[in-house]
Amino acid sequence: MLLPPENTLFVPGDAPALLLAGAPVHEELPALHAPGGAVPPCAGWSVVPQLTVCVVDGPGDAGCLVPAFVAPVFGGSGTPDDMAGWCEDVVRAGGAVVVSLPELPRTLDWELLLTGGVARGGFVPVAG
Known part of the structure; x- marks a missing residue:
């Protein structure tokens, strides 16, 4: 399933993240609760980071494609x-830390995102 780039936010850094809004995989991802920032792994999931398309692949038929080339990057130009x-x-x-939400937040409040009870996801390893 293709996710519109405006429903994503790529966050670079030492712990890179991908925020998804209204993603078709939201209910497939585990509930995300990471007090203190200890993000749990997403068993059975993988991410393929590419310049043109980013793939978030899950178990069975779960997964989504993000047209990365035109998607917003936090703090980017x-x-x-x-x-x-x-x-x-x-x-x-x-x-990457994949965080699925009903809608993208207006500000990146990681404490709220990781403990607020609405986010789903976790650490998703690179496919390989």
């Missing part, structure tokens, strides 16, 4: 270098 940097961060970290 809107260039392809932003997405290339995110992909490099994911490979370096061995995966």
Whole structure:
């Protein structure tokens, strides 16, 4: 299932993240509760970080595609270098924190996102 890029936010860094809003995989992902930032792994899930399309693949038929080339990167300047940097961060970290929400937050309050009770997801390793 293709997720519109405006329903995503790629967050680069040492613990790269991918926020999904209204994703068809929301109910398939485990409830996310990570007090203190200890994000649990998502068993059976993988991520393929690519400059053009990012794949979040789950067990069975669960999964989604994100047209990454045109998706927003937090703190980015809107260039392809932003997405290339995110992909490099994911490979370096061995995966990304995938957070599925009903809608994207207006601000990145990680404490609320990881303990607020509406998020689903966890750490998703790079496919390979």
